[in-house]
Amino acid sequence: MKLKILFLLLLFYSPLFSQESMQPYHWANAYIDYFIVRGDLDSINKLQRPFKRLAVAKALLKLDLDDGAFSPKEKGMLKLLLREFEFEGKQLIKKEGGSGWLGLMNKAMQFLGKGKKNIDMRTGAYSILGYDTFQKNDSSLATFQFNPNATFAWQDILTVHFNLRLFNNDPQNFAGNKIGGMYAFTEQGYLDINTEWLGIKFGRDYFQLGPGQTGQLLFSDNSRPFDMYHFRLGKSAVQFTFWGMALDNAATTGTQDAHFANYARRYLNGHRLSFNIANKYRFAFSEVALYGGANRNWDFAFTNPFLLYFSQDRNNGNSSANILYNFEWDLYFENDFEFYGEFLWDDFHFGQTKKEQLEPNEFGIISGLKWANLIGINGSLLNFEYVQVRNRTYNVRDDYWGKYLHRNRTIGYALGNNLERYFLHFNWWANAELKIGLNAGLIRQGLGSVQGIFNTDFENHSTTQGYDEPFPFGTVESDIQSGINLYYRSSQFGHLELDIKNHQYKNYQNIKGQNTNDLQIRFSLWLQWDYIFKENKG
Numbered sequence: 091m092k093l094k095i096l097f098l099l100l101l102f103y104s105p106l107f108s109q110e111s112m113q114p115y116h117w118a119n120a121y122i123d124y125f126i127v128r129g130d131l132d133s134i135n136k137l138q139r140p141f142k143r144l145a146v147a148k149a150l151l152k153l154d155l156d157d158g159a160f161s162p163k164e165k166g167m168l169k170l171l172l173r174e175f176e177f178e179g180k181q182l183i184k185k186e187g188g189s190g191w192l193g194l195m196n197k198a199m200q201f202l203g204k205g206k207k208n209i210d211m212r213t214g215a216y217s218i219l220g221y222d223t224f225q226k227n228d229s230s231l232a233t234f235q236f237n238p239n240a241t242f243a244w245q246d247i248l249t250v251h252f253n254l255r256l257f258n259n260d261p262q263n264f265a266g267n268k269i270g271g272m273y274a275f276t277e278q279g280y281l282d283i284n285t286e287w288l289g290i291k292f293g294r295d296y297f298q299l300g301p302g303q304t305g306q307l308l309f310s311d312n313s314r315p316f317d318m319y320h321f322r323l324g325k326s327a328v329q330f331t332f333w334g335m336a337l338d339n340a341a342t343t344g345t346q347d348a349h350f351a352n353y354a355r356r357y358l359n360g361h362r363l364s365f366n367i368a369n370k371y372r373f374a375f376s377e378v379a380l381y382g383g384a385n386r387n388w389d390f391a392f393t394n395p396f397l398l399y400f401s402q403d404r405n406n407g408n409s410s411a412n413i414l415y416n417f418e419w420d421l422y423f424e425n426d427f428e429f430y431g432e433f434l435w436d437d438f439h440f441g442q443t444k445k446e447q448l449e450p451n452e453f454g455i456i457s458g459l460k461w462a463n464l465i466g467i468n469g470s471l472l473n474f475e476y477v478q479v480r481n482r483t484y485n486v487r488d489d490y491w492g493k494y495l496h497r498n499r500t501i502g503y504a505l506g507n508n509l510e511r512y513f514l515h516f517n518w519w520a521n522a523e524l525k526i527g528l529n530a531g532l533i534r535q536g537l538g539s540v541q542g543i544f545n546t547d548f549e550n551h552s553t554t555q556g557y558d559e560p561f562p563f564g565t566v567e568s569d570i571q572s573g574i575n576l577y578y579r580s581s582q583f584g585h586l587e588l589d590i591k592n593h594q595y596k597n598y599q600n601i602k603g604q605n606t607n608d609l610q611i612r613f614s615l616w617l618q619w620d621y622i623f624k625e626n627k628g
Contacts, residue, residue, distance in 0.1 A: 110241050110251050111140040111278075111295055114311035117585060117616070118174050120517065120525065120577075121167055122146060124471050127428045127462040130159075132369040133326070136430075137418050139298040139311075142284075144246050146171075147178030161468050166522025170579060234258045237277065247285060251295075253278040263498035265338060277315055289322030289331075297333075299362070299376065301420045301430035302456045303475050304513050305503045308376055308416040308434060312504035314497040316358075321395075326369075332361040332395030334388070337380075340491035354491035356382035358501075359392040359399070372420040379403065381411035382491045412492045426462035431455065434502070436483045448548040448557040454479040454503060469519035477511040479503050481563040484540045493540055500540050508562050509535040527575035529591075537564030537600050568596040584616045 112119065122141065125131045131149040134141060150172060155165055172179060239253035256274045260266065266273050280293025294315050300306035320333040337356035360378035379392045379399040391402045392411070403411045415435040422428050436452035458475035484494035484502055494501050505511070513531040520526060538545060548557040573591030580586075593608040 110143050110243075110249055110282075112143060112146075114140055114296060114298060116140075117577075117579070118146075118171060121171055123460075124167070124462060124469075124517070124519075125164075127422070127460045127471060128426050129422060132422065135326075135364075135366065135372060136301045137299065137364060137372050137374050137420055138331075140296050143175060144178050147175040150175060151179060163469050163519060163522055167469075167519060170522055239278075247283060249282045249284075251278055251280055251282070252276070265497040287323070287325060289320075291318070291320040293317070297335075299374070299416070300418050300432045300456070301458070302432060302477075303458060303460075303473055303515070304477060304511065305456075305505070307432045307454045307456060307479070307502050308378065308414065310500070310502055310504055313499055313501045316496065326366050328366075329364045330361070330395075331364070332359075334359045334393055335496075337382075337496050340382070340493075340495075354382045354384050354489065355386050356380065356491050357386075357388055357392070358496075359389075361395045370422050372418075374416075374418045376416040376418075378414050378416075379411040380414075380492060380494060383489070410489070410492070412486055412494065414494070428460040429458075430460070431457040434479075434483070448551055448553065450481065450548065450557070450559060452480050452483040452485075452507075454483055454507075464516075467518065471517045473513070473515045473517075475511075475513040477503065477509070477513070479505070479507045479509055480561065481508040481536065481538060481559070482544060483507040485538075485542075485544050487544045487546070495540060498541070505533070505535065506540045508538050508564070509533060510562065523579050525575075525577040527577070529571070529573050529575070531571045533567075533569040533571070534562055535567050535569070535600075536562030565597055565600045565602050567598060567600050570594040570596075587614045587616070588612070589614075 119141075122131060122134065123136075126134055126136060130153060131146075133149045133152070134145060150168070153168070155168070160168065235255065235257040237253055237255050239251070241252070242250045253276070254274065255277045256272055258272055260268070260273050264273065266275060276294055278293075278295050280291055280295045283290045294317050296311070296315050297309050297313070297318065297320075298306060298311050299309045302310075305312060316335040316337075318333055318335040321331065323330045335358040337358055339353045340356055341353060358378060358380045360376060362374055362376040364372065364374035366372050377399050379402075381389060381392065381403075389411075391397060391406070392399060399411065400413050403413055417433045417435075418431070420428070420430045432455065434454040436454075437449070438451045438453070455478050456475065458473065461472045462470070464470045464472045479502075484500060484507055486492035500506050511531065511533045513529070515527065515529040517525055517527045545563070547559070551557040571591060571593055573589065575590075576586075576588045578586045589610075589612040591610045593610070595604075595606050595608065598604045598606050
């Protein structure tokens with residue numbers, strides 16, 4: 091048995107405000123998810139994340155605790171959220187005159203906005219200090235991370251945000267160089283303009299689509315932040331969004347590119363149409379095109395959001411883009427019940443009249459259920475999720491630059507392809523501050539990866555023979571998981587977390603007959619701090 095212990099001390103964590111987006115690892119996401127499934131924060135859209143802090147504050151302010159809909163425990167949970175989004179709440183009270191939650195905010199947090207706010211700026215930092223035995227590629231076991239950040243906001247319309255990450259131990263597959271014993275990259279740096287009908291963002295930020303709990307198929311929380319432009323047209327009921335991202339360069343492997351340069355530029359364009367019916371039933375359709383090549387620049391046909399990328403690619407022999415489609419749904423029913431999922435279409439082949447049509451279909455699916463207050467257990471949330479990603483999905487046959495990767499990480503589902511996963515998770519808030527989580531699951535993953543070669547075994551068969559392969563393909567690694575998570579948030583200044591997880595492997599690392607257990611223990615202490623520069627006028 092292998093024992094891995096991780097101790098993390100996180101200091102000076104600074105949550106920011108206005109249209110600033112919440113990082114995927116933010117503690118409040120679990121609390122928000124509970125109240126979304128309960129039907130209280132139904133205006134928050136889980137199909138497009140990360141959430142914006144001001145949107146969360148608006149949803150909180152519309153709630154009314156006086157109608158008896160919340161238990162004392164749930165009121166305490168909401169007070170923790172209100173403390174986290176206190177600054178955004180003050181903004182909205184001043185702007186909209188206050189309603190619903192104003193009385194509760196006075197009692198629970200004892201604050202009232204005075205005067206009219208014109209300009210606010212907030213700055214702060216958080217750091218990680220600790221002992222990390224997960225690192226296998228660095229002789230130093232000491233872990234250090236520091237994140238200075240700052241945000242400028244004007245009302246609820248314009249936000250400029252900056253977040254720099256410095257650290258000494260590089261994570262697995264980190265794409266970067268070590269200078270003076272440290273690594274560094276800009277985690278977030280963007281300008282965001284947001285109005286009722288129009289949203290515009292330029293810069294680097296996280297981008298996550300889909301309601302999945304263990305990950306998402308098209309854009310996941312696994313991916314590094316993107317350098318991008320992003321436009322939103324429309325209100326909540328119907329929205330059209332489009333974006334363009336400059337990905338990291340990749341080595342050229344195609345023979346036609348070899349004499350031009352030893353690297354290829356890479357770009358990812360996409361557009362999306364989403365629908366929201368009464369904040370109960372949400373659907374979204376997306377199409378993306380990943381393309382590039384030696385000395386290649388933006389393709390203005392793909393930057394045109396009103397063209398179909400598939401037809402453009404097929405009618406342009408020099409393009410050879412990697413086209414993917416995604417359909418998402420997130421449905422809410424009475425009795426605190428949610429049904430959600432995604433279907434990703436990478437490559438489908440109809441008929442087997444040509445040899446290349448023997449290639450198996452490439453697709454992925456996520457399907458999940460959530461049930462809040464399970465069988466009357468107040469403060470509970472049960473989640474079951476099934477994931478399947480077929481072999482060769484996200485991968486390409488010829489040019490490495492066409493793989494669905496960014497900075498050595500899969501843009502889509504974190505575990506890559508050729509896998510299926512069963513996931514069961516139960517959260518219970520013993521009280522507002524203490525959350526107990528139990529989880530169990532099974533991951534079956536075959537040979538290969540998105541970074542690896544594109545398997546062409548199907549080419550060894552004729553159309554008369556046909557071709558079929560088992561799923562998952564190759565020697566399958568089986569990972570039976572079980573664990574417990576304890577989370578305690580004593581105040582707005584921080585929280586404690588203990589995570590214990592056991593992995594029971596069969597055919598570990600896809601080696602037949604190699605079995606092992608892996609016990610992981612992680613303890614973390616988060617302390618948060620921020621500082622606000624304000625200009626107030628009476």
